[in-house]
Amino acid sequence: MSGVRLLVGTRKGAFVLTSDGTRDEWNVEGPLFAGWEIYHLKASPADPDRVYASQSTGWHGQVMQRSDDGAKTWEPVGNEFTYDGVPGKHQWYDGTQHPWEFARVWHLEPSLTDPDTVFAGVEDAALFRSVDGGQTWEELSGLRDHPTGAQWQPGAGGLCLHTILIHPDDPQRMFVAISAAGAFRTDDGGETWRPINRGLRSGELPDEDREVGHCVHRIAMNPSRPDVLFMQKHWDVMRSDDAGESWHEVSGNLPSDFGFPIAVHPHEPDTVYVVPIKSDSEHVPPDGKLRVYRSRTGGNEWEALTDGLPQEHCYVNVLRDAMSVDDLDPGGVYFGTTGGQVYASPDGGDSWTAIVHDLPAVLSVEAQTLP
Amino acid sequence: MIRVILPQHLRTLARVDGEVSLEVQELPTQRTVLDALEASYPVLRGTIRDHGTAKRRDFIRFFACGQDITLDPVDDPLPNEVAAGAEPFRVVAAMAGG
Numbered sequence: 298m299s300g301v302r303l304l305v306g307t308r309k310g311a312f313v314l315t316s317d318g319t320r321d322e323w324n325v326e327g328p329l330f331a332g333w334e335i336y337h338l339k340a341s342p343a344d345p346d347r348v349y350a351s352q353s354t355g356w357h358g359q360v361m362q363r364s365d366d367g368a369k370t371w372e373p374v375g376n377e378f379t380y381d382g383v384p385g386k387h388q389w390y391d392g393t394q395h396p397w398e399f400a401r402v403w404h405l406e407p408s409l410t411d412p413d414t415v416f417a418g419v420e421d422a423a424l425f426r427s428v429d430g431g432q433t434w435e436e437l438s439g440l441r442d443h444p445t446g447a448q449w450q451p452g453a454g455g456l457c458l459h460t461i462l463i464h465p466d467d468p469q470r471m472f473v474a475i476s477a478a479g480a481f482r483t484d485d486g487g488e489t490w491r492p493i494n495r496g497l498r499s500g501e502l503p504d505e506d507r508e509v510g511h512c513v514h515r516i517a518m519n520p521s522r523p524d525v526l527f528m529q530k531h532w533d534v535m536r537s538d539d540a541g542e543s544w545h546e547v548s549g550n551l552p553s554d555f556g557f558p559i560a561v562h563p564h565e566p567d568t569v570y571v572v573p574i575k576s577d578s579e580h581v582p583p584d585g586k587l588r589v590y591r592s593r594t595g596g597n598e599w600e601a602l603t604d605g606l607p608q609e610h611c612y613v614n615v616l617r618d619a620m621s622v623d624d625l626d627p628g629g630v631y632f633g634t635t636g637g638q639v640y641a642s643p644d645g646g647d648s649w650t651a652i653v654h655d656l657p658a659v660l661s662v663e664a665q666t667l668p
Numbered sequence: 669m670i671r672v673i674l675p676q677h678l679r680t681l682a683r684v685d686g687e688v689s690l691e692v693q694e695l696p697t698q699r700t701v702l703d704a705l706e707a708s709y710p711v712l713r714g715t716i717r718d719h720g721t722a723k724r725r726d727f728i729r730f731f732a733c734g735q736d737i738t739l740d741p742v743d744d745p746l747p748n749e750v751a752a753g754a755e756p757f758r759v760v761a762a763m764a765g766g
Contacts, residue, residue, distance in 0.1 A: 357678065373711045377719045377720075
């Protein structure tokens with residue numbers, strides 16, 4: 298029977314949670330890289346034993362790790378992320394220009410077909426690629442060199458490139474998202490990029506049609522319908538039906554349309570999950586109730602999923618990379634909280650169980666379906 | 669031999685227990701000792717000094733013979749006791765964060 302491996306990054310190390318296809322019983326291993334911030338781990342779709350991890354601390358900077366045996370053992374690989382050419386400057390919080398400075402790797406996206414190719418989204422925002430299993434990294438500088446680059450401004454979490462989506466049928470097409478610049482698309486394998494933010498409305502921006510400056514928190518797609526994108530923005534849940542050419546709001550009846558993660562059901566492309574939190578100034582669930590909201594209509598109509606989730610005195614957050622789905626049938630949904638819980642739903646969100654309660658604050662959760 | 673004491677995270681990363689002993693062919697300075705350290709343990713590149721610029725990371729300090737020598741010029745000779753192996757060169761992760 299196939300199974301699931303959850304790769305969980307936390308503020309103080311990584312954890313690997315595994316289960317068989319029933320997803321009833323879980324084995325918990327960790328912490329790996331104890332004491333380090335693990336922003337993200339992700340396995341190669343082309344080789345389930347190949348896993349990449351981003352490891353960092355404020356003291357020692359960035360380290361990259363690679364496993365070739367399904368997250369059992371790890372070897373450090375290359376950690377040199379050098380911006381291409383003269384890095385130039387972007388906009389700082391106070392409106393002045395600030396030099397581009399590498400801080401950390403936020404997100405790893407392995408190639409869909411080649412285990413040795415992996416993309417890294419970094420802070421300050423840039424996209425890097427390795428074609429040798431993480432030993433060396435090269436910037437795809439066409440993104441950062443976009444004419445709007447000097448206008449990009451960090452969100453509260455930094456100027457981070459946090460989302461990378463690879464089109465499953467057209468490897469030349471990729472989507473990325475940057476806080477607080479917006480979403481971008483390439484149709485030529487990363488050589489050139491253009492903003493895809495038409496239709497986003499960010500209340501603080503006087504120019505409603507501004508090309509960049511939107512605090513996109515996360516984008517998700519179902520691989521069977523890759524030109525339909527769902528976005529959790531700073532405020533607003535958005536949808537695009539044309540690969541990002543235009544967006545429309547689908548927040549509908551959500552109690553709050555502020556949040557960080559968004560995920561799409563593995564087999565139902567119109568089933569979408571978000572975790573609303575109260576506001577930009579209060580990153581906690583409304584009313585102290587941890588509720589995942591599910592739309593089965595591609596947005597606008599949302600239902601609260603509460604079975605197994607705390608419905609009083611709950612004030613945790615779910616960060617942008619901390620929600621994931623598996624590929625099993627029925628589809629499983631998973632998320633981790635800043636309170637250290639990792640919740641699993643093997644039935645598409647109908648019911649939830651905490652696999653673990655007391656991990657360090659969870660930064661990321663990736664569900665890997667095992668053959 | 670130059671003795672180097674690393675902070676815990678770097679000992680784990682380099683997979684060493686206790687002190688590290690290094691042959692340093694040139695005059696022992698911060699720069700030459702760290703060059704030798706990184707040559708012996710490439711995994712430490714970028715974790716004490718930045719890639720490219722070799723600039724010390726902000727929360728790293730260097731001690732020798734009970735003195736904080738972090739801000740000494742990187743090409744100044746280390747104390748004789750360190751050069752003779754009687755005292756270690758300490759790489760310290762500064763108290764910061766949580």
